Amino acid sequence: MTAPLLKCEELSVRFNIKGGSLHAVESLSFSVGRGECVGIVGESGSGKTQSCMALMGLLPRNGAATGSVRFRGQEILNAPRKAMDRIRGDSIGMVFQDSMAGLTPFMRIGEQLCEALVEHKGMNNAQARARALEVLDILQFPQPKRRFGMYPHELSGGMRQRVMIALALACKPDLIIADEPTTALDITIQAQILEFMAGLKRHTDTAIIMITHDFGVAAELCDRVIVMYAGRMVESGNVADIFDRPQHPYTQALLRATPRLDSDPDAGLPLIPGRPPDLQHLPAGCSFADRCTQVMARCRTERPPLMPAFDAHLSACFRNGQS
Numbered sequence: 312m313t314a315p316l317l318k319c320e321e322l323s324v325r326f327n328i329k330g331g332s333l334h335a336v337e338s339l340s341f342s343v344g345r346g347e348c349v350g351i352v353g354e355s356g357s358g359k360t361q362s363c364m365a366l367m368g369l370l371p372r373n374g375a376a377t378g379s380v381r382f383r384g385q386e387i388l389n390a391p392r393k394a395m396d397r398i399r400g401d402s403i404g405m406v407f408q409d410s411m412a413g414l415t416p417f418m419r420i421g422e423q424l425c426e427a428l429v430e431h432k433g434m435n436n437a438q439a440r441a442r443a444l445e446v447l448d449i450l451q452f453p454q455p456k457r458r459f460g461m462y463p464h465e466l467s468g469g470m471r472q473r474v475m476i477a478l479a480l481a482c483k484p485d486l487i488i489a490d491e492p493t494t495a496l497d498i499t500i501q502a503q504i505l506e507f508m509a510g511l512k513r514h515t516d517t518a519i520i521m522i523t524h525d526f527g528v529a530a531e532l533c534d535r536v537i538v539m540y541a542g543r544m545v546e547s548g549n550v551a552d553i554f555d556r557p558q559h560p561y562t563q564a565l566l567r568a569t570p571r572l573d574s575d576p577d578a579g580l581p582l583i584p585g586r587p588p589d590l591q592h593l594p595a596g597c598s599f600a601d602r603c604t605q606v607m608a609r610c611r612t613e614r615p616p617l618m619p620a621f622d623a624h625l626s627a628c629f630r631n632g633q634s
């Protein structure tokens with residue numbers, strides 16, 4: 312078996328906050344193979360973004376990461392800044408939820424794209440311009456030549472998102488980390504961008520980590536899905552198994568809360584009653600116990616570890632295999 316492209320082991324993230332600290336991510340282990348798309352799903356605050364920030368060396372100042380992250384066999388967790396800058400531009404591309412956060416506001420979009428290519432791929436200006444226009448064209452960015460000289464704020468949200476994807480893709484990275492890349496966009500543009508990501512998966516060897524709170528997005532794009540709750544992985548498996556035989560009550564509840572394709576998109580998400588626990592005061596037992604409809608006495612005192620439910624499917628629930 313060849314080594315995975317990315318292997319994350321026991322990744323934990325802690326933040327120092329006023330009067331203490333909190334565990335935003337705890338003992339997260341997963342890997343991503345070449346060309347594979349792994350989805351990370353979970354409600355807001357479950358640790359999806361900070362897991363990826365940690366592995367990219369982009370945690371906020373008050374955060375610290377422990378564990379191990381190997382990329383192409385090389386340890387990158389807490390690697391020197393220079394090394395991470397190179398990997399980020401060259402081998403791992405990132406797309407953020409907020410396109411303004413991923414772009415430099417005072418630089419024309421053409422300059423930003425070309426700069427990345429000159430810096431990371433050693434292209435000259437003409438080569439960089441040609442490649443940048445080519446990528447924008449692939450992304451069906453309207454009138455790329457005319458818009459090359461525009462600043463990010465002059466573009467619509469959908470166009471800005473495409474520029475950020477172009478920036479992430481231009482250097483032909485091995486891995487793209489997309490953090491809710493379509494959340495802020497209207498439905499039509501969301502669909503176009505997802506279609507594009509699906510095409511990228513079909514036609515290239517680019518691996519994708521897709522962070523989303525939307526199971527529909529995961530279903531469309533991902534080979535495997537990781538479900539996170541209160542900083543921990545509670546379930547992971549092949550996408551078909553996650554949908555057809557979800558094991559963890561949290562995954563089951565999330566799936567029930569996912570609107571069906573034929574339902575009214577404006578009806579709003581039926582929420583799971585209750586709230587996630589305070590990360591500063593996590594309960595001794597299962598973090599989901601207070602919201603779980605299948606809770607047992609044991610769940611309040613003992614934390615269920617991740618266990619194989621079947622095949623390579625993992626779930627952190629004492630009821631594994633019983634549902």
Ligand SMILES: Nc1ncnc2c1ncn2[C@@H]1O[C@H](COP(=O)(O)OP(=O)(O)O)[C@@H](O)[C@H]1O
Pocket residue numbers: 326327328333335353354355356357358359360361362371373374590
């Ligand atoms: N700079 C920070 N200081 C303290 N806590 C933080 C900081 N950034 C994020 N967190 C906390 O870490 C947890 C996980 O956040 P995040 O990874 O952004 O969640 P998600 O992406 O799943 O919505 C949240 O509870 C959030 O409040």
Ligand SMILES: [Mg+2]
Pocket residue numbers: 359360361490
């Ligand atoms: Mg997030």
